[in-house]
């Protein structure tokens with residue numbers, strides 16, 4: 001199907017793609033990866049046109065979920081959308097947890113409630129929508145795990161074949177979810193960037209479309225809906241700070257761009273949240289670059305963290321992440337693994353929310369940020385829990401006594 005011919009008037013205000021480095025524009029008439037300058041391609045919209053129908057009251061009347069913001073998403077019509085029913089995720093008040101970390105106005109946006117159990121559903125719903133529309137038959141993705149699970153599921157939903165490349169130490173659940181979704185799974189003795197090198201080498205020869213983070217232009221579009229939803233849930237306000245677990249940086253960059261769109265649409269004013277990036281001490285290329293005042297992040301040798309989503313040693317969109325953090329007046333902070341797992345238990349016990357280790361990293365960072373003065377007591381802070389803790393069940397040891405049922409001996413005797 002040709003993109004232009006499928007456009008339904010007013011459904012999407014998508015215009016074209018722009019190189020994040022040079023500003024050069026490209027029509028969205030075919031499958032594209034990086035720009036000729038080797039940089040990510042980012043979508044542009046006619047926001048004036050979008051603003052005519054995408055008003056907060058109108059959005060509120062539509063079905064909850066990311067596609068309610070269809071004017072600022074690339075799908076040309078509702079029929080083109082590849083969806084598994086990604087609903088609006090809750091923005092939870094967590095007063096007990098907030099009191100413990102000295103932030104009474106703390107909120108958690110729980111992305112674990114999306115299809116495939118992580119925020120990756122948003123990006124891959126958008127990416128597979130466009131991949132199918134523009135004629136892809138097979139897709140490939142290097143992944144820490146969650147993106148692979150979502151890619152496999154949305155590819156099947158789109159009727160496409162998926163090839164998933166995961167590091168050997170990715171949590172077992174990801175290999176299972178990809179297999180169950182009918183994908184071809186390859187386990188690589190290496191890190192995610194080395195999975196990416198295999199995909200890049202094989203994609204063109206095998207006729208696969210490469211869905212790698214930021215090499216594919218629409219995942220970032222799907223992910224920006226986290227910010228749209230949050231603003232809607234806050235009644236048109238932005239929080240003082242967003243605390244976000246950063247691997248490839250898609251969510252961070254996507255939300256930062258979304259705030260500019262939201263202002264152009266008239267949903268918010270010029271105020272912005274401080275974007276705070278959280279990484280693991282054993283793999284913190286962005287934190288190191290931020291602290292050094294650098295514009296780009298170099299490869300982190302020998303990454304070591306159990307939070308697989310944060311085990312991303314090379315960040316393709318490093319300059320976009322660092323720009324978002326700095327322009328917002330935010331910061332970047334690394335936490336040890338023990339602290340993220342402790343925070344996971346603390347949040348679960350205090351509020352009943354099942355954080356993934358990456359979400360745990362953010363909660364662990366809160367105390368540090370309070371101590372450093374990066375967060376004030378009165379700040380309204382939103383932590384993103386990017387996946388359900390259930391996906392990481394095998395990392396948690398359970399110390400439970402085993403007892404016999406009441407009357408077990410009597411039953412045996414009979």
Ligand SMILES: Cc1ncc(COP(=O)(O)O)c(C=O)c1O
Nearest residue numbers: 146247248249250251309358386
């Ligand atoms: C649970 C989880 N959180 C965070 C991330 C990092 O995502 P981003 O690319 O938005 O930085 C990932 C990526 O794999 C993830 O799986």
